[in-house]
Amino acid sequence: MTITYSYSNLLNGNLPGGLSNAEITEIITEALGLWSKYAPLNFVEVPDSGPAPSDSSYSAGSYPQIRLGTNYIDGSGDDSGNILAYTYPPYSTTDGLAGDIHFDSSETWNPSLPGGFDLLEVAVHELGHALGVRHESAQTAIMNPDYGGRYSGLGTAFLFQDDINGIRDIYGTRDLLSAQRWGTGQGGFWDTQQWLSGDFNGDGKDDLAKAFNDGGLASIDVHLSSGSDFLPQRWGTGQGGFWDTQQWLSGDFNGDGKDDLAKAFNDGGLASIDVHLSSGSDFLPQRWGTGQGGFWDTQQWLSGDFNGDGKDDLAKAFNDGGLASIDVHLSSGSDFLPQRWGTGQGGFWDTQQWLSGDFNGDGKDDLAKAFNDGGLASIDVHLSSGSDFLPQRWGTGQGGFWDTQQWLSGDFNGDGKDDLAKAFNDGGLASIDVHLSSGSDFLPQRWGTGQGGFWDTQQWLSGDFNGDGKDDLAKAFNDGGLASIDVHTLI
Secondary structure: OEEEEEEOOOOOOOOOOOOOHHHHHHHHHHHHHHHHHHOOOEEEEOOOOOOOOOOOOOEOOOOOOEEEEEEOOOOOOOOOOOOOEEEOOOOOOOEOOOOOEEEEOOOOOOOOOOOOOOHHHHHHHHHHHHOOOOOOOOOOOOOOOOOOOOOOOOOOOOOOHHHHHHHHHHHOOOOOEEEEEEEOOOOEOOOOOEEEEEOOOOOOOOEEEEEEEEOOEEEEEEEEEOOOOEEEEEEEOOOOEOOOOOEEEEEOOOOOOOOEEEEEEEEOOEEEEEEEEEOOOOEEEEEEEOOOOEOOOOOEEEEEOOOOOOOOEEEEEEEEOOEEEEEEEEEOOOOEEEEEEEOOOOEOOOOOEEEEEOOOOOOOOEEEEEEEEOOEEEEEEEEEOOOOEEEEEEEOOOOEOOOOOEEEEEOOOOOOOOEEEEEEEEOOEEEEEEEEEOOOOEEEEEEEOOOOEOOOOOEEEEEOOOOOOOOEEEEEEEEOOEEEEEEEEEO
16 A cells, blocks of 8 residues: 655754754654555655645645644643644545644654654654554553653664554555565476575575485485575485485584584484585585484474584484473584483474474574464474473464474574464465564564465475575475475565
8 A cells, every 4th residue: 555745844944853854854764664564555755735734624635645744732841741743633534634743843852862752753653643553552562652762763663563463453464575486497396305404505695405316315406595596506416325204404513604414314213314514515425323212204303503512413302102202412513412301391293393493592492393282373392401401382372273384493583583484375375474482482473475376295494595684485396397496585
């Protein structure tokens, strides 16, 4: 939805506080961008028209929908009844004042001056009213009627969830993810390939790798990220046996700054592990573990730096009498040492989705399991202490749960804590919910709706493919027998 706005007399030098016109326009631009971040709104500045700001009504016409100006309201002061600004309700179709915003010309609009107020906070609040959002009762909400000094300068504006819910109730949700094609017809695609993500050449951008059956042996192609597309290369040919029940994982197992691949496999009923170390241009396979505990198909294997030593480890969660037990295979840099880190930590069944990530931002990777809880998704996190896991409930009934959803972990908002994402079939198209980590629980949000087709044999992965510090999503899929790849990046 396009909404026009203008500066009536806000840039005429009548706003006390000493802010320059450039500073005022930066503030208004940030405030507008904040609301359009969460709702499908497109703000367009147009030349001002209409009378000078006053309380007098004027007939609606071809005026900007939001006119920003300054006008005397009730004098300066910091008492509870002081009105800093006023927005005329946007609902009238006959009154030109509808949607206009007046900032009190008797206040000091500079928070660094004595008795001054923050134009950014007040502008965000008043623009919310101009868009139809009413006051919120939550004390922290930007739409709470009380001024609170919530921001600390340009670039610090934010909305609380109550504010976000308010704007979305009116205008709907803006997709936070943008889908782009990064690769078309990049080698063959078939269902038993194992796709993985990681920074295999150590350039700060995550890449994709696929391991596949090449005459009974494992060959590996790496799709290197340029930041805007993928370049496929062969990095390994015939590197040990390949069969469908192997568990392939990626991680920096020797701590050299380049991600490697590992495969755990059934070796006479026990788990053996080969690591394919990255040189930056190919893989070198090595045996890092032989007969390290039992191996069966329903185990869930994951990688992560569980003890925070800078080298990624492996973990396997498995059914232990109907409960989840967890072994960690700690990396020494040249082999794995298996240890029991959790016994009987909640129920275990095959359709659970297990993931790894640093969900509380303490520098040690944790485990999470999402599971069907009466048709809804509940999530337990097993926090790492560095030597064992402590299970906690972080989410209950967070949207629907079904077996064909694709769950992933990554730091999708770049705040230093890993989050969860689920991609799912929404009428034949892919929709994406992100469960943002607060450090102690998850907050679910819709980040993408109808972003390309969705079917069960797609391979979804997460990683920072453009190197901007926020993890993205990628899906590789069968495109006429060949692999094409879409990347979903944060807008």
